[in-house]
Amino acid sequence: MSSYLSLESVGMEFKRGGLTSVVLKDVDLKIAKGEFVSIIGHSGCGKSTVLNIIAGLLRCTSGGVLLENREVDSPGPDRAVVFQNHSLLPWLTVYENVRLGIDKVFGRSKSKAERHDWTMHNLSLVHMDHAVRKYPEEISGGMKQRVGIARALAMEPKVLLMDEPFGALDALTRAHLQDSLMEIHATLGNTVIMITHDVDEAVLLSDRIVMMTNGPAATVGEVLAVPLPRPRHRLALAEDKTYVHCRSEVLRFLYERHRHPAAA
Ligand SMILES: Nc1ncnc2c1ncn2[C@@H]1O[C@H](COP(=O)(O)OP(=O)(O)OP(=O)(O)O)[C@@H](O)[C@H]1O
Numbered sequence: 001m002s003s004y005l006s007l008e009s010v011g012m013e014f015k016r017g018g019l020t021s022v023v024l025k026d027v028d029l030k031i032a033k034g035e036f037v038s039i040i041g042h043s044g045c046g047k048s049t050v051l052n053i054i055a056g057l058l059r060c061t062s063g064g065v066l067l068e069n070r071e072v073d074s075p076g077p078d079r080a081v082v083f084q085n086h087s088l089l090p091w092l093t094v095y096e097n098v099r100l101g102i103d104k105v106f107g108r109s110k111s112k113a114e115r116h117d118w119t120m121h122n123l124s125l126v127h128m129d130h131a132v133r134k135y136p137e138e139i140s141g142g143m144k145q146r147v148g149i150a151r152a153l154a155m156e157p158k159v160l161l162m163d164e165p166f167g168a169l170d171a172l173t174r175a176h177l178q179d180s181l182m183e184i185h186a187t188l189g190n191t192v193i194m195i196t197h198d199v200d201e202a203v204l205l206s207d208r209i210v211m212m213t214n215g216p217a218a219t220v221g222e223v224l225a226v227p228l229p230r231p232r233h234r235l236a237l238a239e240d241k242t243y244v245h246c247r248s249e250v251l252r253f254l255y256e257r258h259r260h261p262a263a264a
Pocket of ligand 1: 014016021044045047048049050
């Protein structure tokens, strides 16, 4: 069966001077359309490297990535990335930051009025349509991440790639953004791959959690399905048996079966 996105025996080596370091080895993963997948693993195991290979920002040294059966070998608007620290252009307003990418990708296919509407639509998806005239320095960290997500969604990517998107935010803001992301995923049905260090975040948001072994030569250790119905509500889940079980499975993987060498 062919999958929507597939990583086939992906390997990555970095060469520096005469030294070669094997970061990833035989990473195999198949992701279905509309699936929400989290990648979790100890610091430095290679999560960002996996994401950057899918994004086309890095080329793997063996194996390959297929999206709808076509090989991924360069960045493209079909794979939008949201990083931990927002990458908004400080001299542009919230509106202009989102509009810029829309003009670039849809300059020919959408009229000016349609591009305006599309900008506003995506800003309202992340509840930022009230701040269109503000500059990045005038809004909070959480708001900047919202705008970054709007900018990524506006590309209508086939896959939304998120590298610890909420890692720099306080717990409350993080919870709000997680709820918004679940809402967006429910509305648009996008395929999402998210790196996180937060076990609760992984269980709350994901259909499956990919747990990576420690490097060097890191690979997929285990994949945990999260069979919780949606919509999911954090308060109701706190004592839900399936939730608690998934949470402890991930913790067990990280702290028993694949304890970080630095902590051993
Ligand atoms: N361009 C590069 N050249 C050499 N080594 C690299 C390069 N990029 C990453 N690495 C190495 O690859 C390994 C994996 O890095 P990566 O950033 O993918 O890990 P990570 O799991 O995302 O870490 P963290 O959770 O701390 O963000 C690290 O040992 C890192 O030093």
